[in-house]
Amino acid sequence: MDAARWAEVRALFEATAERPEADRAARLAGVEAALRREVEALLAAHDDETPFLDAPLVAALPEPPAEAPRGTRLGPYRLVREIGRGGMGVVHLAERADGAFEREVAVKLVRLGGLDGDLVRRFERERRVLAGLNHPGIARLLDGGVSGPLPGAPEGVPYLAMEYVAGEPITAFADRHRLSVPERIALFRSVCDAVQYAHQRLVVHRDLKPSNVLVGQGGRGAGPGAHASADRRPAPRVKLLDFGVATLLADDGEAATLTTPLLTPAYAAPEQIRGGTVTTATDVYALGVLLYELLTGRRPYDLRGLSPGAVERAVCETAPPAPSDVVREGGDARARAERRGATPDALRRRLRGDLDTIVATALRKDPARRYATAAALADDLARHLARLPVRARPDTLAYRAAAFVRRHTAGVAATVLVALALVGGLAAATHQARIAERRVASLRALSNTLLSDVHDGIRDLPGATPARRTLVASALGYLDALYREGRTEPALQFDLAAAFEQIGEVQGNPHYTNLGDLEGATESYRRAFELRAALWARDSTDDRLRQALANSYGHLAVVLGWRGGDDDVAAMRRRALALLAPLADRPAPDPSVLHDAARIRSEHGWGLVWDGRYDDGLAHLDTALAVFAALAEAAPDDLGLALHRWRALSYRADGLSFAGRDADLLALVEADGLPLLHGLERAHPRHPRVQYGLHMAYEYLGRARRRLARPGVADAYGTSLRYAEAMGRDDPTNRKGEEATQRALGALASVHAEAGRTDAALAALGRARALARRRYDADRDNAEAGNKLASVLRATCRTLADADRLAEALGPCEASAEVQRGVVERSASGVSRGNLGAAYGHTARIHRALAGRAPDEAGRRAHRAEALRWYRLGTTTLAAVQAETDAADPAWEVDPDALRAEYAALRAEAD
Secondary structure: OOHHHHHHHHHHHHHOOOOOOOHHHHHHOOHHHHHHHHHHHHHHHHOOOOOOOOHHHHHHHOOOOOOOOOOOEEEOOEEEEHHHHHHHEHHHHHHEEOOOOOEEEEEEEEOOOOOOHHHHHHHHHHHHHHHHOOOOOEEEEEEEEEOOOOOOOOOEEEEEEOOOOOOHHHHHHHHOOOOHHHHHHOOOOOOOHHHHHHHHHEEOOOOOOOOHHEEEEOOOOOOOOOOOOOOOOOOOOEEEEOOOOOOOOOOOHHHHHOOOOOOOOHHHHHHHHHOOOOOOHHHHHHHHHHHHHHHOOOOOOOOOOOHHHHHHHHHHHHOOOOOOOHOOOOOOOOHHHHHHOOOOHHHHHHHOOOOHHHHHHHHHHHHOOOOOOHHHHHHHHHHHHHHOOOOOOOOHHHHHHHHHHHHHHHHHHHHHHHHHHHHHHHHHHHHHHHHHHHHHHHHHHHHHHHHHHHHHHOOOOOOOOOHHHHHHHHHHHHHHHHHHHOOOHHHHHHHHHHHHHHHHHHHHHHOOOOOOOOHHHHHHHHHHHHHHHHHHHHHOOHHHHHHHHHHHHHHHHHHHHHHOOOHHHHHHHHHHHHHHHHHHOOOOOOHHHHHHHHHEEEHHHHHHHHHOHHHHHHHHHHHHHHHHHHHHHHHHOOOOHHHHHHHHHHHHHHHHOOOOHHHHHHHHHHHHHHHHHHHHHHHHHOOHHHHHHHHHHHHHHHHHHHHHHOOHHHHHEEEHHHHHHHHHHHOOHHHHHHHHHHHHHHHHHHHHHHOOOHHHHHHHHHHHHHHHHHHHHHHOOOHHHHHHHHHHHHHHHHHHOOOOOOHHHHHHHHHHHHHHHHHHHOOHHHHHHHHHHHHHHHHHHHHHHHHHOOOOOHHHHHHHHHHHHHEEEEHHHHHHHHHHHHOOOOOOOHHHHHHHHHHHHHHHHHO
């Protein structure tokens, strides 16, 4: 076809492509037959609905995956059925075949063939990436290995065993359940939370799209700001799949070797389409496409039938229509709106304004001008739902003018001479600017006064927690207002980060009096971190900023540690200590730097203790305590220093307790802990953190006396309970008081149980269980809340079993195992896994005892089979923990050797 003929075909195609079918036929009726055939062929390609743009480019490669028939064994897994095929290979539903535990998994087999090992390297990369991600919104890697010989692969193939996710794409789920716009936003924010988690661990997904974001009912909620639906259906649970295309930002060398392109053009950012650098901003763009589709039922661009060059021009050069402008377009507009609980006009009004702006910001062509993080995108959506001003703004006249100047430098230069004539008007503008600067300075001074002088003055007064929240929120409001106005000076950002940090402490820092909002605290600490990290990226020479950023790492580690994710927490603390090291190693370091370093080091030591690395953890704690002791000599009246010193002592007490060093624990509490705390009590009566410290110290004292068979156990536990209850009376909003009361009731119940006072023990455990259950139900993702509830349930089980009330004991035992299993899925520390093994062991023993009392053979067989199953779980779990523990004689709740002997005896009996 020559150029003239092509021009004729193209003109006719463009004139008819967007017309209805009937109009097209009429328009082409009188066209010469050969020309009409050319145009009709183009129109057919234009109308082709084949979703090739929804699939990764690599999916079109011809190499088939290895065949694995049903029943094939891959390590401990048995394949059940094929559930999907994609660019990397084939995915099977599988089940454990070795009896270690019962669980369905998704097993992925790599696609082999003509890529010269590229996909194999990509597969191994996915395994390493997923192994480092532990978030309820991300499908977890469970295992991996190499299969035996398979048809078409005699040497075997690599495989991954991953969490099996039963769900449907987020867009389909939202439409099927007719979610409203606020419900869709709440669901989408939980996707942002998972993406933000991955980004903080230097992982970029690169292929976010509905088929990689599945939603099922039940389990984890829809995230912050979720709206309860009218039919009270279970909260949706979001899971992100397929991090096989992820880029580890810290591993550029290896990333460069992965040469096969892998992206979905319909969701790809401009930099991906052009083969540029992939960053976290790339995922923010894909989130913007996903949000656009959730809100409107359409994607920003219709790429069907376009050539690669046309796709590039559309994505990289054309601004998409605003969501509010497309919701009334097309014949299915009413149906799409009704799936969102609105008419087209109402939906357009709902999207116009903030949501248009938020989506446009996420979809900006320049990565630097999108939302800086997925969390920032989620935050603006939360602000929109709360009817607060959003931080994103449409392109301003100033921005468009600057862009115009860059494009037309020569022409603009010629007009500068004319503009100089207007310079006299600048004097009035300068005067107004000075007034504005004075206003900014006044608001900053007021907020800093509220944060430092007023807040710190009431910080530890009994009952002050609600007032602290009000003060900090007010200060934050002033600073946030300035920030929304576009004030981005480093000093303001520094102050805003400090405000977020303080409100995080009030919301839910578990080491201070708090309101029990761990989720809110995590978000506030994360915002403080992001502000400081941005400042640090611009200027890494500021010592004050270096110290503040280290503290952000430390505070984030605290709240994330209570929620789970121990490996990442350890890395955060190491990063904090590395930031502080140059300041602490100076000839005359600032005492505040030494204080912060000792505090973070003690928390790092505590984390190692919980992982069963007692020697390493205690070594870090000893180093921190030596620093605290030296600082205390120079500042004996520093209350904050003394309280952090006690906290390090309490971490050491945990380490000694877990390691079974009860005599050392008793000496630590009597010689160091109680003298320090009673001295603080005399100087600061009814101080909530001192009261909490005394509650803990007396609980440690009772524990050590009990294990060493020393007198005074009940007195110690009773005193611990009195301090806990005093905290609750002084400040009912302080969740630390509830936590302390629950712990003390559990300890006192053990004394009643040992003395044969079963009813008194169960009454105390009932109170403790109610407190623990309320906290756990309010935040199922809180690993520590799960640990506490599981502990109370195990204590109830043991108490009933010791009283020979076996049938009643079975329920709490099995419930404890269920809760503890959820904890381990979030936070697989040595202590958590040891507690899970104990729950399995207690349940096994009860089934074994019930088997001996069953009235018939069928009952005996049933209980014996259950006992064998629970014994197998318990012995396997405890053996793994035992192999990692460096203590000679740890204080096991259930002795692993005794449990193994019981299991062997029962198997022999069954045989």
